[in-house]
Amino acid sequence: MSVTIPEGARVVFGRPELLLDRTTHYCPGCGHGVVHRLVAEVLGELGLGPRTIAVAPVGCAVFAYEYLGVDFVEAPHGRAPAVATGIRRVRPEAFVLTYQGDGDLAAIGTGEIVHAAARGELLTAVFVNNGIYGMTGGQMAPTTLLGQRSTSTPLGREASLHGYPVPMTEMLAVLPGVAYAARGSVADSVAIGRTKRYLRRACEVQLEGRGFAIVEVISNCPVGWGMTPQASIERLKEVVATAYPPGVIVDRTASAPAAPAPAAGATAAGGAAPGEPDAPAER
Amino acid sequence: MTTAPVPVRPAPTPVGVAVRRHGRRVLMKGNEAIAEAAIQAGCDAYFGYPITPQAELLEWMARRMPEEGRAFVQAESELGAINMALGAAAAGARVLVSSSSPGISLMAEAMSYMAGSEVPVVLVNVMRGGPGLGSIGPSQSDYFQATKGHGHGDYRVPVLAPASIAEAMELTADAFEIAERYRTPVMILADGILGQAMEPVELAFRAPPRLDPDWVLGGAAGRPPRVVRSLHLLPEDLERHNVHLQAKFATITDREVRSAGEHLEDADLAVVAYGTAARVARTAVARARAEGIRAGLLRPITLWPFPSAAIAEVATRVRGALVVELSAGQMVEDVRLAVEGRVPVAFTGRTGGIVPSPAEVVAALRRLDAATGPRTREASR
Numbered sequence: 159m160s161v162t163i164p165e166g167a168r169v170v171f172g173r174p175e176l177l178l179d180r181t182t183h184y185c186p187g188c189g190h191g192v193v194h195r196l197v198a199e200v201l202g203e204l205g206l207g208p209r210t211i212a213v214a215p216v217g218c219a220v221f222a223y224e225y226l227g228v229d230f231v232e233a234p235h236g237r238a239p240a241v242a243t244g245i246r247r248v249r250p251e252a253f254v255l256t257y258q259g260d261g262d263l264a265a266i267g268t269g270e271i272v273h274a275a276a277r278g279e280l281l282t283a284v285f286v287n288n289g290i291y292g293m294t295g296g297q298m299a300p301t302t303l304l305g306q307r308s309t310s311t312p313l314g315r316e317a318s319l320h321g322y323p324v325p326m327t328e329m330l331a332v333l334p335g336v337a338y339a340a341r342g343s344v345a346d347s348v349a350i351g352r353t354k355r356y357l358r359r360a361c362e363v364q365l366e367g368r369g370f371a372i373v374e375v376i377s378n379c380p381v382g383w384g385m386t387p388q389a390s391i392e393r394l395k396e397v398v399a400t401a402y403p404p405g406v407i408v409d410r411t412a413s414a415p416a417a418p419a420p421a422a423g424a425t426a427a428g429g430a431a432p433g434e435p436d437a438p439a440e441r
Numbered sequence: 442m443t444t445a446p447v448p449v450r451p452a453p454t455p456v457g458v459a460v461r462r463h464g465r466r467v468l469m470k471g472n473e474a475i476a477e478a479a480i481q482a483g484c485d486a487y488f489g490y491p492i493t494p495q496a497e498l499l500e501w502m503a504r505r506m507p508e509e510g511r512a513f514v515q516a517e518s519e520l521g522a523i524n525m526a527l528g529a530a531a532a533g534a535r536v537l538v539s540s541s542s543p544g545i546s547l548m549a550e551a552m553s554y555m556a557g558s559e560v561p562v563v564l565v566n567v568m569r570g571g572p573g574l575g576s577i578g579p580s581q582s583d584y585f586q587a588t589k590g591h592g593h594g595d596y597r598v599p600v601l602a603p604a605s606i607a608e609a610m611e612l613t614a615d616a617f618e619i620a621e622r623y624r625t626p627v628m629i630l631a632d633g634i635l636g637q638a639m640e641p642v643e644l645a646f647r648a649p650p651r652l653d654p655d656w657v658l659g660g661a662a663g664r665p666p667r668v669v670r671s672l673h674l675l676p677e678d679l680e681r682h683n684v685h686l687q688a689k690f691a692t693i694t695d696r697e698v699r700s701a702g703e704h705l706e707d708a709d710l711a712v713v714a715y716g717t718a719a720r721v722a723r724t725a726v727a728r729a730r731a732e733g734i735r736a737g738l739l740r741p742i743t744l745w746p747f748p749s750a751a752i753a754e755v756a757t758r759v760r761g762a763l764v765v766e767l768s769a770g771q772m773v774e775d776v777r778l779a780v781e782g783r784v785p786v787a788f789t790g791r792t793g794g795i796v797p798s799p800a801e802v803v804a805a806l807r808r809l810d811a812a813t814g815p816r817t818r819e820a821s822r
Contacts, residue, residue, distance in 0.1 A: 208662035211532060214670070223668045229658040231531040232670035234554050237524035240516065244528025244536075245658070247512035248486050252532070252660055270524070273517035 174198040176207050176227045183221055185292075187387025189344040189377030189394075190218055193286055194225050196350070197257070200357045201228065204365070206253045211245050213238040217259040218292040228255075236267025239274035242281045253364065254280070260287040260301040264326040271330065275370045278335025282360045283372040285327065288379040289398065296382035300324040303401050308382070323401065327374040331408035337369030339407040343376045345395045349404060356406070366416040376402050469642050471606045471635040475539075475565055476501035478610035481646030482617050484563075485534035486512035488522040490544060493577040494633040495567035498539045519547035526562045527551055531669040533657035535617055539565035541633075542583050543574060545591070552626055553592025556686070557671025559656075561620035563613070565629045567636035568767075570794040578794015579633030579717055584771035587630050588745040595683055597690045599627045599697060600744040602715040606640040611647070612742075618649035623693055624656075630744060632767060634717045634796065693746060700748035701740045702755070704730065708737030710809055711755045713776050714765040715741045717796060722765045725802035732803070734810050736763075744772070749779035756780040760813040765802055766790040785813055 163169060173179060177198035184190045201207055210228040214220060216235035223230035233241040238256040246254050263271050263285050274281060290308055291297040297310040301323055305314045331339040338360055342353025353375055360371035376398050378390035385393065476498045479487070487506055489499040499515065506513035512529065516522035519540050530536045540548060545566045555562055568583045570576035587600045599619050603609035612629055620627040658667055673679035704726055705711060714722040719740040729736040739755055741748050756762065761784045764773040773788045780786050789805040791797045
């Protein structure tokens with residue numbers, strides 16, 4: 159799409175180059191579109207488009223490769239961090255990004271994300287947490303809150319029956335291989351702006367060779383939650399953000415030495431030097 | 442193609458010095474010989490998880506790959522290992538993965554994805570007894586799994602079955618070549634004996650030439666973005682993809698089928714066996730011939746594509762066939778399909794990690810000989 163810019167005018171808002179001009183399959187009001195845009199903006203601003211290899215998940219974001227203009231490989235459900243590890247180890251010059259939802263990352267793919275983080279793989283993980291399995295029709299996810307209704311918890315999630323919600327990013331943050339972990343939100347423009355900064359930092363952390371970086375983004379699922387988009391945003395702010403508070407969860411970049419270039423072979427894990435478990439820099 | 446430059450670490454004291462002297466005969470363990478053959482074939486990355494009886498393969502790679510400045514990761518599980526392989530191969534690397542039976546079951550998911558998204562990876566299965574945790578003894582009870590699928594969907598995977606450690610080394614190089622030529626995962630199907638035994642081998646390695654594929658991922662610099670995927674949501678798209686895959690499988694069936702025959706020229710009875718079972722069968726054939734039973738050996742080297750035509754041809758010349766396996770009888774089904782009822786097909790096998798003795802095979806040959814008609818008296822010794 160080309161637009162003629164009139165004399166004296168300047169573009170203050172446009173489609174990021176890496177966000178392809180396509181109609182997405184996402185439901186009206188879904189937060190994935192916002193997160194896609196933020197990823198496209200950050201990769202573009204850092205000039206990473208031509209060297210990015212991204213890993214697409216299974217779930218609502220399975221078609222991420224249709225919307226983001228970078229090289230993509232599709233991973234089996236939950237396995238994106240392992241697939242990304244393989245890429246990382248043979249493509250030291252590449253920027254490697256994973257994009258996963260909460261069913262993908264926090265349920266079936268728990269082993270893969272934990273061990274990629276534990277190895278300190280130089281990866282940037284985008285983790286969109288909307289507390290539900292959207293693609294398959296709104297079943298309970300590990301992140302579904304207590305009391306929340308889903309198609310597989312029709313009376314609401316009850317701890318004695320369904321267990322407790324999993325604070326995945328906090329769990330990952332205790333691992334010394336994790337150089338940076340933050341949680342953003344798509345609730346409003348302020349939260350979105352902050353989320354973009356987290357994403358940018360998580361990309362820089364990889365470029366600096368400091369270790370594994372993850373940004374969880376709490377998001378809404380109007381259809382899965384059975385709400386209007388507006389009501390789902392209210393719930394995101396009032397309820398979800400209380401259970402999963404946004405902020406930087408761990409930042410070891412002060413103590414994790416920068417590596418000149420992402421290492422390959424057996425040295426890659428070593429390049430992600432563990433640091434002291436610092437207190438969160440910002441909450 | 443060229444893969445990304447991999448930084449070379451300062452090499453520590455070389456291990457396996459003997460292996461570096463090309464053109465010499467050395468004694469090598471199967472697992473280690475396959476590993477070194479893969480390295481010499483240009484394997485860029487290895488991913489694995491410890492499991493008996495293939496652990497030495499992983500250990501060899503743990504020492505040697507860093508020496509060569511190549512990638513080695515001991516994964517958190519077989520799921521992790523095979524998906525690392527998927528990523529590395531999608532990024533253009535020559536990749537080896539190894540495991541044993543229970544681990545291969547875990548890898549089945551990604552095998553289906555790799556077949557669907559056409560990602561070349563070489564996978565070694567050093568089979569052990571099953572089902573379940575089974576035993577750590579040698580077995581061929583994963584034949585169905587290896588040749589009929591592993592994972593879901595309409596797909597085939599070339600399966601190479603060495604019968605000696607030297608052959609395992611040759612087939613390792615061949616496996617990379619087949620994988621890359623056809624964009625497909627390839628399995629090397631060995632067993633606990635081939636993995637654990639030591640045999641003298643000639644250190645003659647082969648590195649298949651690198652192709653220059655137009656699909657590998659390395660960042661969309663100066664070209665449109667590429668996607669490696671198996672998802673085709675529209676039925677028409679998926680069927681078109683399946684038609685393409687089936688055409689490829691037909692080409693592989695035409696061009697890559699391999700088998701070897703021994704003493705089949707004048708044989709009255711044909712023994713069909715692969716891998717370690719073929720080694721036992723070879724001894725049994727010699728002993729049977731010493732007794733005046735003219736037996737021969739037909740040894741499939743590719744289990745898929747299966748040498749059906751070679752078996753069918755032999756079936757026109759013999760009175761009966763005997764299939765020997767370290768299983769309860771799996772390949773025998775494919776032999777019967779190939780023979781199409783022309784002659785009786787008998788089976789003898791052991792399970793649980795037990796290898797049938799040559800005496801058991803000779804006894805089965807005697808029974809088949811008696812059941813299929815008068816023995817030809819012209820002895821061929």
